[in-house]
Amino acid sequence: SCTEKVNITFEFPDGTQQKVTVKEGDNLLEAVLDNNVDIDGFGACEGTLACSTCHLILPEAVYEQLSSDISEEEMDMLDLAYGLTETSRLGCACHVTKELFEGVVIKVPEGINDQR
Numbered sequence: 001s002c003t004e005k006v007n008i009t010f011e012f013p014d015g016t017q018q019k020v021t022v023k024e025g026d027n028l029l030e031a032v033l034d035n036n037v038d039i040d041g042f043g044a045c046e047g048t049l050a051c052s053t054c055h056l057i058l059p060e061a062v063y064e065q066l067s068s069d070i071s072e073e074e075m076d077m078l079d080l081a082y083g084l085t086e087t088s089r090l091g092c093a094c095h096v097t098k099e100l101f102e103g104v105v106i107k108v109p110e111g112i113n114d115q116r
């Protein structure tokens with residue numbers, strides 16, 4: 001297949017890391033679920049921008065490059081996320097590209113807040 005694989009790493013609050021391989025074009029919610037990354041309650045609304053449980057923290061450089069595609073809906077939901085940071089995004093709204101995500105470490109927040 002011509003689908004590019006992208007290597008990304010999830011880092012948990014205790015500092016442990018899990019490396020995963022993601023298909024280019026998948027979003028970060030799919031990346032977590034498809035790789036059985038163990039985040040309690042993650043993706044509760046199944047990617048419909050209705051829960052904020054897919055909150056992840058991007059490196060600043062990646063966040064900056066993606067900042068133009070944050071929708072109003074995502075902003076509103078992000079505001080309700082637990083432990084919001086300057087570079088927080090909702091995983092279901094972030095699509096993985098080789099160019100931006102190869103080798104990147106994405107932080108898992110300390111807790112989640114299911115807004116539903």
Ligand code: FES
Pocket residue numbers: 029042043044045046047048049050051052053054077090091092093
């Ligand atoms: Fe619910 Fe992303 S999975 S907002």
